[in-house]
Amino acid sequence: MRIVIAGGHGQIALRLERLLSARGHEVTGVIRNPDHGADVREAGAEPVVVDLESATAEEVTAVLRHADAAVFAAGAGPGSGIPRKDTVDRGAAVLFAAAAERAGVRRFLVVSSMGADARHAGESQFDAYLRAKGAADDYVRSRQNLDWTILRPGGLTNDAGTGLVRLSASTGRGTVPRDDVAATLAELIDTPGTAGLTLELISGSDPVIVAVRNVAGN
Template identity: 70%
Template sequence: MRTVIAGGHGQIALRLEKLLAARGDTVAGLIRDPDQSDDLRAVGAEPVVCDLEGATVEEVARHLEGADAAVFAAGAGPGSGTGRKETVDRDAAVLLADAAERAGVRRFVIVSSMGADTEPPAGVDPVFASYLRAKGAADEAVRARTALDWTVLRPGRLTDDAGTGRVRLEERTGRGDITRDDVAATLAALLDEPRTAGLTLELVEGDTDVTAAVAAHARG
């Protein structure tokens, strides 16, 4: 299986790349900064320099040719302003979806955010509100596509604790924490279970094994 991951140097992406490579998959990570290449190689992934804020659909589609799946795990990151929430968290996600369609890659998994489906409450930090709106807009654009077998994953508050391999994965979980390790493990399991296509799922820590939690949502 060949998977292309946008945001290949992010904390979740590196964990996912390591998991997929360790089991023998071919993994490519799209990165903006070529200096990050060695970090991807260290986890067994192929670095592909591609700035999603400036690339065209055709350029990204070329990187996706021959892939079995695409994962959008990019984000503007802490410290970025409203503008980059729109150009990365929204526009780059839409660009990757456009490119996946162009390249004929049907399986598409996007890492979103809990709270992306509602208008941010009054008083929320304006940049964080922009982030949630950008994620929500990206999700909506992806879910409108009939040429993609998409799954939207919305994790709770991310932590760097060691993963437990046990989660709660539901359409609605309520607020909660989740380790980045367990988000990566859940993404890998979702890629293995195409019958989760068409679902938007929230993820927090819980009591169910990751594989079983994903399998419980398999349809058909």
């Protein structure tokens, strides 16, 4: 499979690139900063420089053409300010999803956030982030030409992954290592039965492959 990952230099994306390339997939990491290309290559992916805040739909569509799956794992980051929550966490996600449709890429995964809600109240940066993520998720769910899966992890940690998770429509609050988020995404890509699902993810007691098969009904 050829898989294109937006936010290719992100902490989850780099982990996912390593996993997917180890499985023999052809992986492309979309990055904004060309200085990050070496890290993406080291993770086993081919970097492509496209700024999703300023790129045209045609430019993004060209990157996605001939892909079998796409993953939106980009984010403005905690120090980015409220305006970029909208331009990246919502706007770039919408652009990437629309471009996937134009390129004929059906399998589409989103790394969202637990609590994402376009109607979330509050004035803090995190409130704005949850609104932006929620609006992006709503857009993706409205696309009939995408076989989408939205993954909403709990609090992210850099602890070593355990390979044991809880994955369901509602898990309750909790944390999860980025290693295990990446491992779950890798399994979701290969499990088309999870299309149309919005799933929360925290650490738990099920091996990742079992958790994914359970939600897919396998």
